[in-house]
Amino acid sequence: MADYDVIIIGSGPGGYVCAIRCAQLGLKTAVVEGRETLGGTCLNVGCIPSKALLHASHQLHEAEHNFAKMGLKGKSPSVDWAQMLSYKSDVVETNTKGVEFLFKKNKIDWLKGWGSIPAAGKVKVGEDTHNAKHIIIASGSEASSIPGAEVTIDEKIVVTSTGALELGKVPRSLVVVGGGVIGLELGSVYSRLGAEVTVVEYMDGITPGADAEVARQLQKILTKQGLKFVTGAAVSKVETLKNKARVSYTLRKGDSTAEIDADVVLVATGRAPYTEGLGLDALGVTLSKRGQIEVDGGYATNVPGIYAIGDVIDGPMLAHKAEDEGMALAEMLAGQKPHVNYGVIPGVIYTHPEVASVGQTEEQLKEEGRAYKVGKFSFMGNGRAKANFAADGFVKIIADKETDRILGAHIIGPAAGDLIHEVCVAMEFGAAAEDLARTCHAHPTYSEAVREAALACGDGAIHA
Template structure:
């Protein structure tokens, strides 16, 4: 029986980051992971492979729509789908292999298999039981479906199945206009599929800034996506050579049936804690099936902690990573902290969409009339030079203190630019602080400064 200071269950972004930080802080650490590779959903069948396909298909789009105008003449590239999937798999391999290297570098034991917790302080993997002073559950999440829709990973697929389709479908229906649905819908639309997105809510990316929702939907439709909002999916049927989706318009009218080669179910994810034995252990759960934790990520059972998608909060890899580092600090006797008010969210389409903090609508509902500074990318020289002049930067600030309370960006490199505003918010900066900071020219980031200026006397290039 092996004994550790901490055993972490799950090697996704939360689990592997927690393990590395624990090891760096001098704790004897092991990670239990049943996959053949480390990295969890994110690196194997989520964030990383989808970004590889988004990159490849974006270049195809550029070649077909913008190369000629820039003086790059020649035949548009054809798609070798098997080679594109091989490229995606190579990207996965490089990243998962990198995590394995980091485990060896930090002397972290990888216990291969699936874990259960028979009692506090014990973790069972197969026939072996290991002792741990503390156990961290980082078991992640799995795709969720809706009533009337059964995923078979053939005709009706989850995001996992959508990453390994044997061929590019002629027609695809995407159920759900959230991050996963719009990213993978964009991939297959660029590859030549006729893609229809069906969303229950009245806007894409529910919960996001309303200005972003409207602009984003318009841009995606201009690119070729057919987006139907306010549609309640009742049934998805997998037939021999096609699939059918039936939905009811929320505003009334007859049911509508659509046909496609493949249906992608992108209706979110749900916590995954199967086989851990949490009921018998006495771990308290929330009504939504998440593991309930306190402010130090401790469960109702002494010595058992939980982080990431299996706990309340946004299901984001970087949220899990922050919690992983924070709980490691707690286990090492230090102070771990996560600022949940400054966790950005990104959609990696083209253009990218990034948000952080509170929305204008949320603040108004709370009785605050915030200052709003907005700058369109059409006024940004760098964005226009790369055919990405659509979109904007929006900064939301306190009406009296000018402190930045939230931000939204739809435009080139939004997922990278949002972090300037994250850092500003972390330090309690005002919009004026950002406006008075010199930004290099020509950069996309100048649009952030212009939006900050718009919170005051006004932008320069608008």
């Protein structure tokens, strides 16, 4: 008889959510985690601590730029970096202890240590081997380096996102290699704190894959905030020179080469699946060329009884995507028939303003040859946004030209990460833009901009 119905390797958002759902459905569950705290990369060195620093640095920005306009006068606050890091650590501790409480509440065993799978149905943690009917790999991802470049990461001068959350002091200058979500968020933090930030991006624009109009607007706004951008640049080397780093790159158009020196270089060129030490090669688990675990529609690998979810499999590396897969797999193992709608998974960039998207972009629809219409509304027409000095940006809703069914939405503006979910729910129910337009929205709220964009898909917005 198996020790457990389910053993999950990894306690990040995919793993711990899957474990809780398994336990709720009556499955005897254990989670393997080698960190001293639960929550994986997201809670410990990813989503949560970065949002704490974004929040703190945004408050500083408000004090420096907007308080006096509202009649809040006085000396601008100074930055106590040690205290800010302590605040960040407190936020992390609160969240990780919360997951530990949920494990106890749901009678989930925490198998402390790093796990491997010596054979189907067996998980080894330290010297102990545990039996399980089902083994779920939810080991997440790790920072990847720059393809084809010479890079040595020491997490002090040349850092990944992990080191960037623990710098000894705010650098005077920071080069960010990579203009994606992680680079822009952490670049924004240090720019607000006084660093001179330069973002070096291989593509011709930032946030590759995002709606092109939103990406251009975001780059324009961040430039006004003081960030500098070098796009179309292939980085060949990142080297440490005593107490600073040097980034060497070649501009793809024209082949000219250049160098930038900085106190710190953040390498933010994406993440790769983390499967080291699991023993997948010996088991014969099939991996893709990108190192992802290949699974079927039920998250099963080619080895019976072994499953995988989250960052280790194909799809966007997002905590909430992993959570949905974790819940769906738990329900499948309990005999239910859940479904994850991969067409309605939102993405958010927590800069200021925030950027959020769901569904398809105009570029994708043009490539497909699908007829569509666009409704757009600027936050300049939103009373709440203007009152809060947050009128940069817009809401864009894309709908099918014939049926009016919502195909996607792209928001750059205040609280975009919260506003996008109204559109997610609408899309989940197959709603038309008119359905959103005819839904009463409270005034004055940022959400009225979503309604106005939906109205713009029809006869036109009211406040445009």
